[in-house]
């Protein structure tokens with residue numbers, strides 16, 4: 001099933017704000033890759049609760065620059081509004097519709113842990129190219145289709161033990177991408193790939209509950225919603241047992257694999 005934007009709750013939004021250090025940290029890497037400069041105008045697509053945007057506004061672009069964040073989940077934007085400031089504005093909005101923004105109006109656009117939620121990547125990238133200034137840069141961190149996160153592997157094992165077909169369940173989103181797909185999508189949008197790197201992150205969780213909190217909040221309620229409630233409860237029990245079995249002296253170690261991509265709009269765009 002495609003991800004739903006109807007499953008978020010105030011509790012999940014607050015939880016995400018408190019457990020999203022991992023996304024925040026790799027967001028900082030993405031900003032380094034993009035070499036965001038003082039005075040630039042930046043669009044943060046899928047800004048969530050606004051933590052990264054707040055950092056960009058105060059530490060990267062400064063008072064002469066501006067950060068605009070959009071996200072389709074109103075409850076996350078409510079939290080992001082608390083972080084808004086004179087040079088950091090947020091509103092409800094979707095990656096697929098950037099019509100609120102003028103052509104060639106941003107130096108930088110980024111999507112941090114957002115692109116794998118988007119079904120229609122072509123329309124998103126066409127919009128991004130339109131709003132980027134000539135030579136402006138796009139940064140994306142996105143889950144890899146070829147190298148699933150450890151939690152997905154554990155899930156596939158859990159499903160197999162219930163004779164369930166892991167080919168039809170995605171855990172949360174079916175829209176992860178391969179390197180070849182990314183290259184092709186950028187090409188179709190007329191964006192120039194500058195850098196594409198797969199990075200591996202080791203996450204240590206103290207207990208099973210914190211693993212599940214992280215994945216439910218990060219997926220705005222979409223984790224394991226592919227099943228009917230009774231099947232889901234059984235799969236969840238098995239998943240919990242398998243996660244517990246991985247617990248070692250440093251807690252539960254799970255890796256995530258993310259592509260980091262930087263692309264640019266051509267200099268002679270218009």
Ligand SMILES: C[S@@+](CC[C@H](N)C(=O)[O-])C[C@H]1O[C@@H](n2cnc3c(N)ncnc32)[C@H](O)[C@@H]1O
Nearest residue numbers: 023046047048072073094095112113114117218
């Ligand atoms: C894992 S969170 C990442 C949030 C934030 N970028 C961060 O680094 O913490 C994924 C975000 O993607 C957003 N998202 C999902 N579908 C979207 C869409 N169609 N357009 C824009 N954002 C979307 C969700 O609302 C959610 O806030």
